[in-house]
Amino acid sequence: MSAPRSREPRAVRLVLIGLALAAIGLFLLVPLAAVFVEAFRHGTGAWLAAVSDPDARHAVKLTLLVAAIAVPVNAAFGLAAGWALGKFRFPGRNLVLTLIDLPFAVSPIVAGLVFVLVFGRSSLLGGWLAGHGIEVVFAVPGIVLATVFVTFPFVARELVPLMQSQGTDEEEAARVLGAGFFKTFLRVTLPNVKWALLYGIVLCTARAVGEFGAVSVVSGHVRGATNTLPLHVETLYNEYATQGAFAAASLLTLVALAAMLAKAFLSRHAGEEAP
């Protein structure tokens, strides 16, 4: 694509570019740099010690476990929603689409509170589960549920519009040629949306790994037990273990940067899938 002709005087253009650089530098680059400067303030040894501390390692494992459950659940839901809402029209479809977006609008604190209300000891369900030895709130299941809630729309909102715009011609052709549902889905539909699916999975993973507010409400902050990596960052920071907090934060920042890279790469391919 050739550069669009610009119609401002050169001076105005330079001032605007300068202001934009200043804004990005001040608001985005400086904080990004600060994470790593603080993380390595006391050298590589201190950083290594902080990230290999048993509590930190437990937090990393728990965070990966939560993501390993939440992300596939979301991907499966997103594919089902893509098929039902992207390939078919039915009354109430717009309402379902709006409701799927709801978790994006709800405060993470409200999301966490909701699961405390549903599964807390004082609720019917929570009391019954506790009677059978199953703890949800202040335990891993609650963290997983809260994470699934906040990441719920990610895959679906990538797939529904794409599958809708691709229409049903190819699937109908596959059916006419004798392919069953699963063959049609796996051989025709899935290859058509694979980049958008991956794109949604990347966004979902980044959020699942980094979620703080909702998880903070349901976890109970037990070190070495229910602390995910973002909660571990908070615990250390509140104990004035600033360098340790930033060392853990630097791991999360690397995940964020990887997600941004993957997103930039995938969005180009995902764009090619739209007809």
Next chain:
Amino acid sequence: MRTARVTPSLLPGFGPALGVTLLGLSLVVLAPLATLLATSLRGSPAEFLAAVTTPRVLAALKLSFLLSLGAAAVSALLGLLLGWVLVRYRFPGRRVLDALIDLPFALPTAVAGITLTTLYAPNGWLGKPLAALGVPVAFTPLGIGVALVFLGIPFTVRTLQPVLASLDPEVEDAAASLGATRVETVRRVLFPEVLPSLLTGATLAFARGLGEYGSVVFISGNMPMKTEIAPLLVMTKLEQYDVAGATALAVVLLVSSFLLLLVLNRLEAWAEGRRR
């Protein structure tokens, strides 16, 4: 564009797919949110009203609404600047900067929170010179505003970019050939085109700011009546076993988010209509 009708269609799998969708939606989103509403209705309406009109709750709501609104406005201005520069001008490093816009989306909120606090604290890189100028940032409402602007920037930039990219330069040429100055063209031709998207982006930033917790709790200082935002007060009430109070305030936040979603739907329809 063709989409199959429900019946009769050659495509199978509508029933099971919709079933899974609705089941997931109900179990994960609707039933839990309904529980919240049901819990808040356990007391009388008077009790509910009393719980959400205590001076501390009102102060928190006012702070959250005003700061989110202010931050959304600043994000809108920055969004116009950044969107314009990134779409219209070519300069070295543009693509890297463009990719960086997503940082606040990708960075976990707790990381953003402790980083901004460290930067803007009285002894921080940015906080020290600002404090010397007599502008303390961390642990003041201004600090909360800074965190909310950080979060809001990608919302406004990313909603404005596609619209700015789709503007037809010939329209600007036409305005210029009819004698409009550049400023007049920008104000009377370009601005009305981008206004719906600008408002959409600002509303997204506002909605996000209203519910934000992680990037704000560290920098706010959390002083009741002064720098205590509404989501934090929900958390505090819950920790003090004031479930009724936490639930009532959460319902206010939930209803606000739902209303904002409806506003967003209208704004998007307006923006869509403009594009045709």
